[in-house]
Amino acid sequence: MxxxxxxLVGGGPGDEDLLTVGAVKALAQAxxxxxxxxxxxxxxxxxxxxxxxxDVGKTPGHHPIPQDEIEKLLIQHAHAGSFVVRLKGGDPFVFGRGGEEVLACRRAGVEVTVIPGVSSAVAVPAAAGIAVTHREVSRMFTVVSGHAPLNETELAGLAGLASTIVVLMGVSNLPQITQGLMRHGLPAxxxxxxxxxxxxxxxxxxxxSLDRILYDAATAGVTSPAVLVIGEVVAFANREDPNSAFVLDAAASLAPLE
Incomplete structure (x- = not known):
């Protein structure tokens, strides 16, 4: 045989310009x-x-090719002698199930390596003008999966960090996340x-703001995929961005999104 x-290749958050040199080389040889x-x-x-x-892509609530089938395909093609690239969004090891796929390949005796990618946890906030850390404002940030509801211990821990919170895949659980953080002491x-x-x-x-976001998100028709950024660093974002609507000021009204 x-x-x-x-x-496993991290493709970044969607823009081809954010593919690494290693990613481009791997794709060219695949x-x-x-x-x-x-x-x-x-x-x-x-x-x-x-x-x-x-195409083995998943959408929220719809997984046409289950994860175990994806792993079987990787192994099947590798055993047939192919150079197989598993192209993922963001970074393979940041909520990308990359660890599971590496373990599956190793168990099957398949050589497997990883090319890291630009994670949406930092890149997408940056695209909106948000630095996840800012001197004298936030010296740490926490990345959370919002795919499933957070429990009370997790919410309490996040609320007590006094740092930036980045939530990936969190639109469907936006009410539970925001209400839970306020319940555990994060200011409205x-x-x-x-x-x-x-x-x-x-x-x-x-x-x-936490106390307005459910109304504002419903008014704007927010949908997945989206990244949530919670914390004081958000106030330092670029207000001149034409693709942004700001409602941070209590007197401000919601501007329509283009």
């Missing part, structure tokens, strides 16, 4: 590419000209930003 190999919905795939046929392209006036589809041509940002 010819021995192939697998490379025989097979299994790619996710949020990975940069618009020009994938050009970036991986010799590869068979397999705490700034929050919701950045939809960061680093794509459809990016837009909504800036509000």
């Amino acid at each position: 010819t021995s192939g190999r697998v490379v 025989d097979v590419v299994l790619f996710d919905r949020l990975a940069p795939h618009r020009r994938l046929a050009e970036l991986a000209p010799h590869a068979r392209l397999i 006036s705490t700034p929050i930003a919701v950045i939809e589809r960061g680093y794509t041509i459809e990016q837009r940002s909504l800036f509000s």
Whole structure:
């Protein structure tokens, strides 16, 4: 049996310009590419000209190819002698299930390596003009998966950190997250930003406060995928961004999003 190999590649938050040099090289050499919905795939046929392209993307609540089937495909193609690229959005090891895929390959005796990617946890806030750390404002940030509701211990811990909170995949649980943080002592006036589809041509940002965000998000029609940023650093974002609506000031009215 010819021995192939697998490379897990972080594709960044969606913009091809954020692919690393290593990612581009791996795609150019690939025989097979299994790619996710949020990975940069618009020009994938050009970036991986010799590869068979397999869409294994998931949407919220809809997983047409289960995770164990994805792992079986990686192993199957590698055992057939192929150089397999598993292209993921963001970084493979930041809520990307990359660790599970590495373990599956190792158990099957398949050589596997990882090329890190630009994580949406820092890149998407940056696209909206938000630095997740800021001198004398926030000296740490915490990245949280919002895919499932947070429990009371988690909410209390986050509320007590006095730092920036970045939530990935958190739109569906926005009410539970924001209400829980306030219940555990985070001030209602705490700034929050919701950045939809960061680093794509459809990016837009909504800036509000914990006590207003549910109304503002409903008014603006916020949808996934989006990154939530909670903390005082949000107040330092670029207010001149034409794709942003600011409602941080109590007297301000919600500006329409373009």
